[in-house]
Amino acid sequence: MKKLILGAAAAVLSAGPVMGMEREVTVDGGKAPLFGSLLIPEGARPGPAVLLIAGSGPTDRDGNSTIPNVRPANLKLIAEGLATAGVPSLRYDKRAIAKSAPAAPSEADMRFTTGVDDALLFARFLKTQPGVTCVMLLGHSEGALVAALAAQKIDTCGVIAVSGAGRPLGVVIREQLAAQNLPAPLPAQIEAALTELEHGRQVPNIPGLEALFRPSVQPYLISVLTIDPAGALKAVKAPVLILQGDNDLQVTVQDARLLATARPDAKLVVLPGANHVLKTAPTDRAGNYETYADPTRPLAPGVMQAILAFVEAH
Template sequence: MTERNISIDRPSGVLYGTLTYPDIATAGAALLLAGSGPTDRDGNSTLGNVEPATQKLLAAGLAERGIATLRVDKRGIGESAAAAPDEQDLRFSTYADDAKDWAARLEDETGVSGVWLIGHSEGALIAEVAAEDNPDICGLVLMAGAGRRAGDILREQLAAMLPPELKDEAFSAVAEMEHGRLVANPSKELLGLLRPSVQPYMISWLALDPGAILARLPLPTLILLGETDIQVSIADAEALSAAKPEATLMLLPGVNHVFKQAPADPTANAATYSDPDLPLAPGVSAAVADFILANTKS
């Protein structure tokens, strides 16, 4: 395969990514969208020791099957660091609009008619939003995507991590933001979640229903989840499948959230997140490539 860096200009700055061409004839093209947090084009995060290189490994696997890919640094991360907007101006649609521009650029670079969006974790929801009413998109691969609204997931996580005296306040705040209202004077212990500058982004994210959006999209869709994923549940994948029954649902035994072979034990499972040399689990790249090739018009 051959790789080169490309960039696009967005209102808040320049975004950068890596275009990967297969050495054989190009049979399709896909934009890889990373998950939440400060995640770079390879699928690695600046928080903690999270370096699974999931996107880099997937790009290489797809190139072997003739599929060109573009993987990108999220705004504010890696080479795209200078494009970070003020936090108070960030919305979920910002990431979706970035994806739309990247998809159009990938189409121009490769000459294909329509590109695939492959979204991992939160990137799956970004892919859904970016695909709405978008003629540049010909299909979706949703890898470990949530099937529930963000508010439901937040309440589940907060219930497990917060002391009792903060739960009522946190749950009330989530409910307020679900109704589009800002929360004034949150407790200092909750400022990480509820600081005023991040609340507009939270409101824009909480308003989205992954299943409802997916149901509206007339696109071939692969829903892919590992059965030892300790971040996203099988129930999430099944909820997406129920919303779009014509989609293909594939559950991979012994595969975790970063699509490495891993046991269900949380400690051993999480250890794979920090090993960029550990390959993707057997069958992951093949499952994605097979679906794309079977559903790409020649």
């Protein structure tokens, strides 16, 4: 494992104007098209391009969510940072989100593999663009797992796992809910429900927790709860960069280290002060989450340096 810790004094890339052409593109989503934004820098030379894969929930191509106060625009900022350095990129609205919403199946028919298949559609589209010699997959949060699984099915020159969990989702959900000090009998009900779902069995609705355990979302949970992100990354044959902020309240540095242990040849970059959406943030929970609502706040120092160094190296 190659480990690099970037200090707060790391040089910040010039954020000058992004020179290039961004255009909306589509791929065949079956029921309806899936939409994305292809950003080709002006004068781009033949080389790699980066596919940006959003995280969990109702997240669009820019990294913004329909959840109130979750509009960090982190994926858009990464795309612009890549373009400034002459690297093309493609980011897209997940199926069922934003302009890709008409392509959504019923919630009960959604599976985790649906997201993997959609990433493959866009990766293959990106590879056909003029001047693109290979495609790198950059996944944020849950998108890191999507990227690792997609990389096993397509030729890629690299995988960049950003703020990705190193443990199965069932373990992460237990930890996140335990931190909320829920009143009895909810903890026992949650544990029983997760255990049943991990064994492939649906459970009755839990009043008050419909957002997580409603019957229509349970097939999706069954499809993802037991996937091991570390095992998925270990199976990737391409070079790997693991990028993790040490002020992330959703995924820990320990998650990143678990991923790096599975891939000893990976480069692990720990970003001091960066949170889950790659913004410099205070340590208190309220202040940390406030940064999620500000799309104008720049990426934390070191984010683009690490990404661009990896792209250039591979």
